Amino acid sequence: xxxxxxxxxxxxxxQGPVKFIKSGSPLRQSIDxxxxxxxxxxxxxxxxxxxxxxxxERDVVRAIYEHGGDALDYATDSYMAKNVVxxxxxxxxxxxxxxxxxxxxxxxxxxxxxxxxxxxxMRDLMSQLISNx
Numbered sequence: 001x002x003x004x005x006x007x008x009x010x011x012x013x014x015q016g017p018v019k020f021i022k023s024g025s026p027l028r029q030s031i032d033x034x035x036x037x038x039x040x041x042x043x044x045x046x047x048x049x050x051x052x053x054x055x056x057e058r059d060v061v062r063a064i065y066e067h068g069g070d071a072l073d074y075a076t077d078s079y080m081a082k083n084v085v086x087x088x089x090x091x092x093x094x095x096x097x098x099x100x101x102x103x104x105x106x107x108x109x110x111x112x113x114x115x116x117x118x119x120x121x122m123r124d125l126m127s128q129l130i131s132n133x
Contacts, residue, residue, distance in 0.1 A: 008089040010128040028072040041107040053080035
């Protein structure tokens, strides 16, 4: 894969509108969302439409481990990652892959001109690598 490839070149065209969970939603609703969409990570958006955090399957498992079934009624915000690392459409694929590897992330929110435009996954990057052989 050429080093000059950017996230704009590899982000899936079929992402459609940005999918998200509303801040303050109960964890139970976030679990339903993850299961329904068959995804392992979702963006959490605040009332103003900004990125409040990211909730992952790992976060859900930790919440249930720490609080049992009661966790399902707590706000997703209690368990989501709040200091979210992001990337931009113009970041190089190599730099994003490095960032994901260094932080042990499988997903990164993508910001374009100050707006949340989607999510890139390690799978997206790997698919691009494989298709360029």
